[in-house]
Amino acid sequence: MTDPGESGPLGAGVGESDSGTVASDDGAAGxxxxxxxxxxxxxxxxxxxxxxxxxxxxxxxxxxxxxxxxxxxxxxxxxxxxxxxxxxxxxxxxxxxxxxxxxxxxxxxxxxxxxxxxxxxxxxxxxxxxxxxxxxxxxxxxxxxxxxxxxxxxxxxxxxxxxxxxxxxxxxxxxxxxxxxxxxxxxxxxxxxxxxxxxxxxxxxxxxxxxxxxxxxxxxxxxxxxxxxxxxxxxxxDDVRRARATVGAIEATEELRRYVARLAVHTRRNARLGVSPRGSLALLRASQARAALDGRGYVIPDDVQTEAPTVFAHRIRSDSGGADGAEIVADALDRVPVE
Structure with a gap:
């Protein structure tokens, strides 16, 4: 996976709109x-x-x-x-x-x-x-x-x-x-x-x-x-609003986003109800916040792996008598490679 480095552009993150513009909760950009x-x-x-x-x-x-x-x-x-x-x-x-x-x-x-x-x-x-x-x-x-x-x-x-x-x-x-x-x-x-x-x-x-x-x-x-x-x-x-704007702009590369998507797909293949696209977006946003907590302007796989158990597990419904959500997430983190 490509490492964007410390100088990675904040504008390459995940905002509220499809255009890539970072938007606040009330829809105002910038x-x-x-x-x-x-x-x-x-x-x-x-x-x-x-x-x-x-x-x-x-x-x-x-x-x-x-x-x-x-x-x-x-x-x-x-x-x-x-x-x-x-x-x-x-x-x-x-x-x-x-x-x-x-x-x-x-x-x-x-x-x-x-x-x-x-x-x-x-x-x-x-x-x-x-x-x-x-x-x-x-x-x-x-x-x-x-x-x-x-x-x-x-x-x-x-x-x-x-x-x-x-x-x-x-x-x-x-x-x-x-x-x-x-x-x-x-x-x-x-x-x-x-x-x-x-x-x-x-x-x-x-x-x-x-x-x-x-x-x-x-x-x-x-x-x-x-x-x-x-x-x-x-x-x-206002500090919280500004911090949220920064978190929404933390860089997440295409490889990183595909890693999140592969983890979600793994849960769908191994449970009666797997993680939804809303869950995938939640994991990416949580990973951006985790990166910001470390003072980084870009997401790394460790951020995703740290956040996945608390973001994914409760969304999963396994077959009766099968593995629970936490076990399925742990299996996904173990089996899905970081590319």
Whole structure:
């Protein structure tokens, strides 16, 4: 595979349009980008700030930062009480962004998420009351407790960064990132997420239990006020927009893009449902963000291999009794050559 070198042009990356022009989330091209080294420094500041309240989870925190910079969304599947909500709050506070939380329950309605038009008798007109989805960071807590109809209320928001109610479309804030948690210990009281929704999550991760020393540190920090309330911003929303513009322009050669595509094809040949083209694009964008975290202006195969397990595995549905998604991704990384 050709190595573009340190001087590779940033303009050869993957933007929002087919023409190669780098576009921001709101469709505007040419946002004032940072140098990759500045993005790396910004990402480190955010990760360090989040780690002040999330003890011993540096890798998980970096996955969140990568997702944010890759213009994606994150699904966190784990047991209760390991810090999923704290993680989302800390990220929002670190970038000085708005934060809203939605507690998904069996009786939650789609309009409880997206918003609803309410008739105002004083003006004799309908007025739109925005739902909690109108925030920079939206926490969907225990998303699999709500029925599929309510879960699907997020589909348009996650893919198109907009909400349509009563025929009127409204843009969501920029940046917009959904961090959803999924309960995996009470399957009898939850619903499976629709495949179309799962595919819209850039990454799926687990936080896991802390070890003894980490848990002792957590207990000490939580003895008084919750430390997340004292988290101060270390970046501005505009910094995140500029960093995203840089990440979208990180160079990915044709050979690198074909490597991503071959990995996706391998999953389709070895599972009932393999990775979609949306998943391939998500992997490339996550790889661009990973390259930026290292201060590089170009993607290398190591970036792809680092990101593939958390980007690909949750999109795969294997035959009953067969290998799970993680095993299929591991097999793809082992068998598909880097050319």
């Amino acid at each position: 946002d004032a980008a940072m140098e990759p080294a500045a993005v790396a420094e910004l990402a480190e500041r955010i990760a360090d700030n989040v780690e002040a309240v999330i003890v011993g989870k540096r890798e998980a925190v970096e996955h969140v930062v990568v997702t944010l910079l890759a213009r994606g969304h994150l699904l966190v599947e784990d047991v209760p009480g390991v810090g999923k909500t704290t993680l989302a709050k800390a990220v929002a506070r670190s970038i000085d962004g708005s934060f809203k939380r939605v507690q998904f329950t069996p009786d939650l309605l789609p309009s409880d998420v997206t918003g609803v038009n309410v008739f105002d008798q004083r003006t004799d007109e309908f007025e739109f009351q925005p739902g909690p989805v109108f925030a920079n960071v939206v926490l969907g807590d225990e998303i699999n407790r709500a029925p599929p109809k309510t879960q699907s209320a997020l589909l348009e928001a996650m893919e198109e960064r907009q909400v349509t109610t009563d025929g009127e479309t409204r843009r969501l804030p920029d940046p917009f990132c959904v961090i959803a948690t999924q309960n995996d210990v009470e399957p009898g009281q939850t619903y499976d997420l629709p495949v179309a929704e799962v595919d819209r999550f850039t990454k799926k991760i687990r936080l896991g239990y802390p070890d003894t020393d980490e848990e002792a540190e957590i207990i000490g920090r939580m003895a008084g006020d919750h430390p997340v309330e004292s988290v101060e911003p270390v970046a501005a929303i």
